[in-house]
Amino acid sequence: MSSPHLLTPEGKLAAAKKLLGLPRIVVICGSTRFMTEMNEADVRETMAGKIVVKPGIDMKSPHALRSDPAEAEALKTRLGDLHRAKIRLADEVLIVGDYIGDSTRAEIAYARSLGKPLRFTHPEVDPDA
Template sequence: MSHQGPPTPEEALADAKKRLGLPHIVVICGSTRFMTEMTEADVRETEAGRIVVKPGRDMKSPHPLRSDPVEAEALKARLDELHRAKIRLADEVLVVGDHIGDSTRAEIAYARSLDKPVRFTHPEADPAA
């Protein structure tokens, strides 16, 4: 008789999402310079019946709350960690835009390390292609 032990956190999350009957969850990744395209992708994915999570802040545009460089860097670190949590929550990643910078490249690598499927609005931008 084999004993499997307790489920991993990932298995427990997948089971909970299934028991709750949650739709497929997609996280949008990409440079915040593509916020307009992210909003368009959000609409398409939502209309397809998917739950969408995406970056909530555009760190590229000036904002008075980010005028202190030390605080801005700390905020960026917190938002990066929050986005990694969104990737862990999601069933799939959708990368928006035709440019893949360092942060997005790291998010793609993180998602793939978790065996999350990764789609691209511009497949030619896939760093693995």
């Protein structure tokens, strides 16, 4: 008989990662104003042998595909949902940057509610420190 915790989706995911021999997965969070820093963190984490997931779209930079304000707002909502899925997938969360806005603060709270370990490139911005 399997352990009761393995019946949860989180337990099943953890067991599958272990069976597959996957390296730790780190999700990078933070304001997209720090995309350069996120890319550098991606390099460091990848070189450390981790699978890295991070924001794929910088909503702060103009792009022709986001020129319609209504479509851009809908995309922002979808991207928020996608990023929360990345947080659920990850084994740990790395917060990049020396500024924490509302979106990042919500991501931190979400990650903590899931019991995910968090690291900060700038620990002084941890809202719970």
